Amino acid sequence: MRAVIFDLDGTLIDSAPDIHAAVNRMLAEIDEEALSPETVRSFIGNGVPVLIERVMAARGLHEARHSALHELFLRHYNADPATLTTLYPNARAVLEQFAAEGIALGICTNKPEAPTRSILAAFGLDAMFAVVIGGDTLPVHKPDPAPLLAAARALGRDSTVYVGDSGVDAQTAAATGLPFALFTEGYRRQPVQELHHDASFADFADLPAIVARLAPRPAETRAP
Structure with a gap:
C-alpha cells in the first residue's frame, strides 16, 4: 500500500x-x-x-x-487565499489518478493549516487528502522532520513518497529518510544539483512513473 x-x-x-x-x-x-x-x-x-x-x-x-x-x-x-492562486498544470489529473489507484494522499506544508484547508476546498481537492499537516499544526515545522513523519504515520502505508519544490522540502525529506521527488518549477532558490532528491520533474504528468519507481507496488518489487 x-x-x-x-x-x-x-x-x-x-x-x-x-x-x-x-x-x-x-x-x-x-x-x-x-x-x-x-x-x-x-x-x-x-x-x-x-x-x-x-x-x-x-x-x-x-x-x-x-x-x-x-x-x-x-x-x-x-x-481569500485563492483569488489569484492556480494549480500547476496536470496536478489535478495526477491527484485524481493517484486516488483512483488507491494511493493515500497527504499534505505537509509550512502554510498555516486554516488557509491550507481553505485553498484545498476552493479547488475541490479537500476530499482527496486523508491528512493535512500545516505549519501551525504541530509545535515545529519543516525542515524539522516531525510534521512529515506525522503525516506519514497518519496515512499508515508501507511505502511513502514526499513531493516538494524547495530546499526546505529537500532537508525535511533527508531528515526522515523518505524518498523525495523534487518539482523544479516551484519556489526553489538553489540549483537542482545542490538539493537532496531521489528524482526530479518539471511536469506533473511525469510524477506517476516516478512514484511507481520510488514506491513500487509489492508485486512490482524485484529481488536485488
Whole structure:
C-alpha cells in the first residue's frame, strides 16, 4: 500500500500572487512601499513567521513589530487565499489518478493549516487528502522532520513518497529518510544539483512513473 505526501506552495499550487497581494496590503496599511512579486516569491517556503521577518528586513522595520504584522498579514491573506492562486498544470489529473489507484494522499506544508484547508476546498481537492499537516499544526515545522513523519504515520502505508519544490522540502525529506521527488518549477532558490532528491520533474504528468519507481507496488518489487 502506497502514499504520496505533497508540499503545497510551489508544489501543487502557485500561491505567490495571493501571498504577494496580502504582503503589499499589509505594507500599505503601515504606509510602507510595496515589494515586487519576485522579491516576495523569494521569501516563501519557511512559513509565515519567516516570511514576515524577511519582509520586515527588506523594509528596515523593527523586530518588535513582528507580532502585529504577522496578524495583519494573516487577516489579509485568510480573507481569500485563492483569488489569484492556480494549480500547476496536470496536478489535478495526477491527484485524481493517484486516488483512483488507491494511493493515500497527504499534505505537509509550512502554510498555516486554516488557509491550507481553505485553498484545498476552493479547488475541490479537500476530499482527496486523508491528512493535512500545516505549519501551525504541530509545535515545529519543516525542515524539522516531525510534521512529515506525522503525516506519514497518519496515512499508515508501507511505502511513502514526499513531493516538494524547495530546499526546505529537500532537508525535511533527508531528515526522515523518505524518498523525495523534487518539482523544479516551484519556489526553489538553489540549483537542482545542490538539493537532496531521489528524482526530479518539471511536469506533473511525469510524477506517476516516478512514484511507481520510488514506491513500487509489492508485486512490482524485484529481488536485488
